[in-house]
Amino acid sequence: MNSDNQSFKSSLNEDEIFLSDKQIETVDGANSIHNFDFELIGEYFSNIGRQGPGGYDQTIKALNFVDGLSAHSKIADLGCGTGAQTMILAQYTSAHIVALDLFPLFIEKLRSRVESIGIGNRIETIVGSMDDLPFTDNEFDLIWSEGAIYNIGYQRGLKEWRKYLKDGGYLVVSEASWFTDKRPAEIELFWNDAYSEMDTISRKVNQMESAGYIPMAVFALPEYCWMDNYYIPQIKAQGVFLQKYAGNATAMDLVNEMRRETELYTRYKQYYGYVFYIGKKL
Ligand code: SAH
Secondary structure (H helix, E strand, O other): OOOOHHHHOOOOOHHHOOOOHHHHHHHHOOOOOOHHHHHHHHHHHHOOOOOOOOOHHHHHHHHOOOOOOOOOOEEEEEOOOOOHHHHHHHHHOOOEEEEEEOOHHHHHHHHHHHHHOOOHHHEEEEEOOOOOOOOOOOOEEEEEEEOOHHHOOHHHHHHHHHHHEEEEEEEEEEEEEEOOOOOOHHHHHHHHHHOOOOOEHHHHHHHHHHOOEEEEEEEEOOHHHOHHHHHHHHHHHHHHHHHHOOOOHHHHHHHHHHHHHHHHHHHHOOOEEEEEEEEEEO
16 A cells, blocks of 8 residues: 555545556546445455554654653544554553544544544544645644655645644654665666655655754664564455455456565565654744
């Protein structure tokens, strides 16, 4: 899901979300797709515990760089998915959390997860888009976005979300980044096509600074956050999914795309990864 930004842009209409151009064409030869397919792809990703690379310990590590949260604080979790990180934010802070995602099915799952452990009253859920946020200026002490800011682009997100933070509030995002300044052509092409803002850590830190934040910390996610926490759980889910939707071209394309992304990661993981960027509003 993370590499597929071209298809996952909020500028597309809902029916097109998650689909690469290739997948969209496969469905009906034009740039549109039926509701069923939108739901199908949502179903695929809702069957895994998280919709992007990440990990329990890494969320806590990033949270430890954020000072001053209390029961009076407000946190926004943008592109929350089914809530892997929302649950941790709720467990490790006493703040009020607003969790927002474009995908209703993900929000439903998150809702039932938080209700089942009795913390539903502290978590407000919104089906909405990160490029049209229903927030007021200076509303939040912390804006969190794991593996999701790419949907509107890192620089745009940094710029547009800043106003919703109180002075001294924090922005914590994780984002695919290059580990080296030069890469083999195959992986360079794949990512440049998938996400035009893929860049080195040092440039992303500079961009954070230019957008009006003090860069407080940066760290890369270890490999298991991709393999064990994201790609490997998909292998089992893919089998079940393909059986259920045997003969469905969208289902096949989606699984093939994810398999290719996994294979490329296995071959080229020394060149890129997910990185947490923690900034404080100036
Ligand atoms: N934070 C979650 C999900 C990351 S995947 C995790 O780490 O597991 C990216 C998420 O962004 C998906 O849940 C997707 O539905 C959501 N998304 C995509 N476009 C969006 C938009 N325009 N506004 C809000 N959420 C969006």
